[in-house]
Amino acid sequence: MRNRPAYTVESVDHALQLAMLLRQEGTVRVTDAAAALGVSRSTAHRLLQTLAYRDFAEQAPDRSYRPGSLLATGEHTSHPYAALRRVARPHLHELATATGESANVQVLGGENAHVVVYVEGAAWPSVGDRFTREWPARLTSGGRVLLAHLGAAELDATLPDVDDRLRGELELVRRRGYAVNDQLTEEGVTAVGVLVRAPGTMAPLAAIALAMPSERFDVQQLPGWVGSLTAASALITRDLAAEPDG
CATH class of the missing domain: 3.30.450.40 (GAF domain)
Incomplete structure (x- = not known):
């Protein structure tokens, strides 16, 4: 049974979860990311900007985020949840x-x-x-x-x-x-x-x-x-x- 390690770097864990969320759903808004991770909107925004900076995400014209070139798209679910x-x-x-x-x-x-x-x-x-x-x-x-x-x-x-x-x-x-x-x-x-x-x-x-x-x-x-x-x-x-x- 694999559980969370006793010592985790929370910001890294949040970034990885957010990357998986992008891969699964295809499109994520800042407000939805904040709610999903249980963090503030400003924190979610910074995480998404960091992912975008490293090409794991990119910002769409409507200011939502989608998977970037370095994030394998995999199989998306049918729509954001x-x-x-x-x-x-x-x-x-x-x-x-x-x-x-x-x-x-x-x-x-x-x-x-x-x-x-x-x-x-x-x-x-x-x-x-x-x-x-x-x-x-x-x-x-x-x-x-x-x-x-x-x-x-x-x-x-x-x-x-x-x-x-x-x-x-x-x-x-x-x-x-x-x-x-x-x-x-x-x-x-x-x-x-x-x-x-x-x-x-x-x-x-x-x-x-x-x-x-x-x-x-x-x-x-x-x-x-x-x-x-x-x-x-x-x-x-x-x-x-x-x-x-x-």
Whole structure:
């Protein structure tokens, strides 16, 4: 289980997270960067200017920032997720407080699942900061939930090498309404995820997950965790509908 080192250079960590955010989303505004990192707008502005100076970012005519020539673009998510972060964060805090476990929100970007919001749980040991981390979607609990709700043609386009075994596993996830990642992405970490739907259309938008040390995973608690995740997911969808761009 890989957690944050005891001694980190915070400014470097923020710059690296911001670089990953640019790579994942393609476009980032100063205000969105500040909210995502939990820093002031002036700090976010300085970080973005430094990335631009070193060609990891460049400023667009509308004053937003996009990946620079030295930052591999990879697979972007479909659009910036500032509103999702803003709405989801308080619900993740409530979820982490209620369960003691770390909570995150994931979105699809090509074949990968990207963590766009993260809140660490209070139980010790905890699953540390996963913000801007990404893994193959077929392995994460959130990624599996999202893949399970794709249509057949969209799944084939997203995962060209999908086989019958994975199709069967995803169908089971869809029927159950949740997915479990038991050490598929990190040794010693188990996670449970459910779907977050977009307001209005109710189309798959994201996934919300609880991650915990595998030693604390208890199948007897699974219904309770799924219930808490499902309730938080519904609240996120509700609150997104009230957003100006929701």
